[in-house]
Every structure is written in structure tokens, then in C-alpha cells.
Amino acid sequence: MFDKSSWIRLPRNVLVGHGMLDDLGAAVDELYLSGSPLIVTSPSPDQIVGERVRRQLPNPETVIVGEAGFDQVQKVIDAARAMDAGYLVGLGGGKPIDTAKMASDELGVGFVSVPTAASHDGIVSGRGSIPEGDTRHSVAAEPPLAVVADTEVIADAPWELTTAGCADIISNYTAVADWQLARRLKGVEYSEYGGALARMTAEMLVDNADLIRPGLEESAWIVVKALVSSGVAMSIAGSSRPASGAEHLFSHQLDRIAPGRALHGHQVGVGSIMTAYLHDGPDGMWQDIRAALDSLDAPTTAADLDVTEDELLEALTTAHEIRDRYTVLGDGITEKAAREMAETTGVI
Ligand SMILES: NC(=O)C1=CN([C@@H]2O[C@H](COP(=O)(O)OP(=O)(O)OC[C@H]3O[C@@H](n4cnc5c(N)ncnc54)[C@H](O)[C@@H]3O)[C@@H](O)[C@H]2O)C=CC1
Ligand SMILES: O=C(CO)COP(=O)(O)O
Numbered sequence: 001m002f003d004k005s006s007w008i009r010l011p012r013n014v015l016v017g018h019g020m021l022d023d024l025g026a027a028v029d030e031l032y033l034s035g036s037p038l039i040v041t042s043p044s045p046d047q048i049v050g051e052r053v054r055r056q057l058p059n060p061e062t063v064i065v066g067e068a069g070f071d072q073v074q075k076v077i078d079a080a081r082a083m084d085a086g087y088l089v090g091l092g093g094g095k096p097i098d099t100a101k102m103a104s105d106e107l108g109v110g111f112v113s114v115p116t117a118a119s120h121d122g123i124v125s126g127r128g129s130i131p132e133g134d135t136r137h138s139v140a141a142e143p144p145l146a147v148v149a150d151t152e153v154i155a156d157a158p159w160e161l162t163t164a165g166c167a168d169i170i171s172n173y174t175a176v177a178d179w180q181l182a183r184r185l186k187g188v189e190y191s192e193y194g195g196a197l198a199r200m201t202a203e204m205l206v207d208n209a210d211l212i213r214p215g216l217e218e219s220a221w222i223v224v225k226a227l228v229s230s231g232v233a234m235s236i237a238g239s240s241r242p243a244s245g246a247e248h249l250f251s252h253q254l255d256r257i258a259p260g261r262a263l264h265g266h267q268v269g270v271g272s273i274m275t276a277y278l279h280d281g282p283d284g285m286w287q288d289i290r291a292a293l294d295s296l297d298a299p300t301t302a303a304d305l306d307v308t309e310d311e312l313l314e315a316l317t318t319a320h321e322i323r324d325r326y327t328v329l330g331d332g333i334t335e336k337a338a339r340e341m342a343e344t345t346g347v348i
């Protein structure tokens, strides 16, 4: 008997462009949602566009969340139950969006994604990325029914948020290489479409790197489109595998070892330089990845990430422990190997 099946969950409305935030109300109306929304956001996005969002929606309430975590998800669930929210709106960067999509899943209500920065590729994905103790979960969550990305707002955000999004996409190169390795060595299920789309997204971004410059709305457009494409790859795969390999494990460890120092995208970019070296050796893809990051003003060294050599080496040698996801790190690399890799690639 044929035993394969898949259920791909994608947004119904994806709005990207200048001034699109003012179409949020119309995009939500088209979804036939009922009741009032709870807006899940963090302080800066709330201050920048909170009022503009609230005045388009019926009797909204707002909850401000901090670092991503299950306590924050619970805070949103409690606030939504208290007002009997009809749906949730995630407004801001990756943390409020992840928190909202996970709370929506638990509550069984719809979720709308309103990114204010092009800093991560979770704006469309049906996955939540949440730390807990010594580990980091990638959990199935409610995918957005609609995504509203206003390129004017996003182009006004600090430039480093956009370069973080670029680096999150460039890391697809090594994420897909890790996924293919896991298929060959461990028989892990692989999606040809998910893998090809994630890799093509990274290639297109690198090909257009010259057009990505601070303050240009065109840049916000290119990066948001790529983030949407990367999120769709995760939805096709039914996992974050197309966009998250060993470079992400390294970043998740840095979040524990050196919290709050650098943005998620910047950490995975530096991780990608090093894990590309592990995949291909000295003459391989790592030099292209480093050059692409460099041309986009994204960090390429430990110092750029504001982490010490010791912190970097600890993250590299323990990254394999945090999740049952086979990557080029195998069952762990020695400190000597980690140092050699970081030195050869110029990260330390
Ligand atoms: N679920 C998924 O598939 C994915 C999830 N993620 C998660 O997303 C998170 C990282 O996302 P980030 O956006 O880097 O973090 P974040 O949500 O903390 O945002 C970074 C900073 O940018 C600020 N910000 C956002 N928009 C702004 C604007 N327009 N103007 C000024 N400041 C603005 C925020 O207030 C915050 O201080 C991590 O937790 C990561 O694991 C990342 C990629 C994929
Ligand atoms: O950040 C992600 C993709 O860019 C996904 O995060 P995870 O590593 O938690 O799956």
C-alpha cells in the first residue's frame, strides 16, 4: 500500500509592499474570523505601529511579551482566555510572532503575522522555536492565516535587523547540506521540494546582494520575499530542516551561553561559515558564504557577535547536544577541531 502523506499548511493572504499595513483590516475581513483580536507584540513594534494596527481591528487588546519562552506563551494564552479572543495577531520581530503562533495553536484560534522587521524567516512558517532549559524546541505551531509585511515600516527598522534576515536565509545553504547528510547517514526523511526551495531562496538572495542597501525599500522587498519563500520551504517540509541545521544549533547554544549579545540571524550566519567549512573543507563554500555576509554588512567574526573565543568554542563543542537532529557536527567535535575551524575561517 502507498504509505506517504503530507499536509502542507500555508497562509491564505500574503501582503507585501509599501503601506500594506493599512490593508491589515481588509486582509483580516477576508478570513471570516469572528470576535476580537489579541495583539501579541514587544515594546518597540507596539510603539511604532501598535495604534495603526489597533484602529483597524474590532475591540483589540494588547499583550507585551519579552524573551521567547513557554512562560510567555502561557501569558498570552491567559490573556486571550480572559478576553475570549477570536484570533491572535503577532506584531514585531521573531519573538512575538513565535509566541503568538504557539499560543494560537494551543488555543485553537487563528493567527495573523505582522512582521515589523525582516530579521528572521519565521514570519510565514508553521513552526515555533522556543528554548527550554538546556534544549531548544522546534514545535509545530499554528501557521499564519495571513501575513502583512509593510516594506515602508520594515525599511525604516534598524539596518542590522535586515542583515540578520539575510543571514538567516544564507544559512539555508548549510541547513540543506546538513539535511542531505542526515538523509545519507541516518535515513532521515528528505523533501526534494523543501530542500530545493530553501537553497534556491539563498541563491537568489546572494545574487541580489548588490541591491540590498540601508534605507532602500527595494531591499526590504527583496528580503521579505526571500523570508516568505524560506518559510514556505519549512511548511512544505513539515519541519524547520530546510532552514535550520548545525549553524542554528550553534546559535541556540550561544543564546544560552551568551544571551542577548547578538541577533539570531547574525549568529546563524557566522555558524554557517564554520559548518560550511566542516562540510567541504578549506576550498569549499565557506568562503562564498563569508563574502556574501561581508558584502551585506552582516557579522563574520566572534568579535562582531560580541562573544569571546571561549564562549564560541563552548557553543561549537556542545551544539550537538541540544536537539536530536543529525548534522555535520555528528556526535560532537573536539575543542581542537573547533578552534582550527574557527581560526581557518577567520571567525576567531
Ligand atoms: N519559527 C521559526 O521558524 C523561526 C523563529 N525564529 C526565532 O525568532 C527569534 C529571532 O527574531 P528577531 O526578530 O531577531 O528577534 P526579536 O523579536 O527579539 O526582535 C529583535 C529586536 O528588533 C526590535 N524590532 C522589531 N521591529 C522593529 C522596528 N520596526 N523598529 C525597531 N525595532 C524593531 C524588537 O523590538 C527587538 O528588540 C528567535 O527567537 C528565533 O529563534 C527565527 C527564525 C525562524
Ligand atoms: O530559526 C529557524 C529557521 O531559520 C528555525 O529554528 P529552529 O532551529 O528552532 O527550528
Ligand SMILES: [Zn+2]
Pocket (backbone or CB within 6 Å): 120, 121, 168, 243, 244, 248, 264, 265, 268
Ligand atoms: Zn533561523
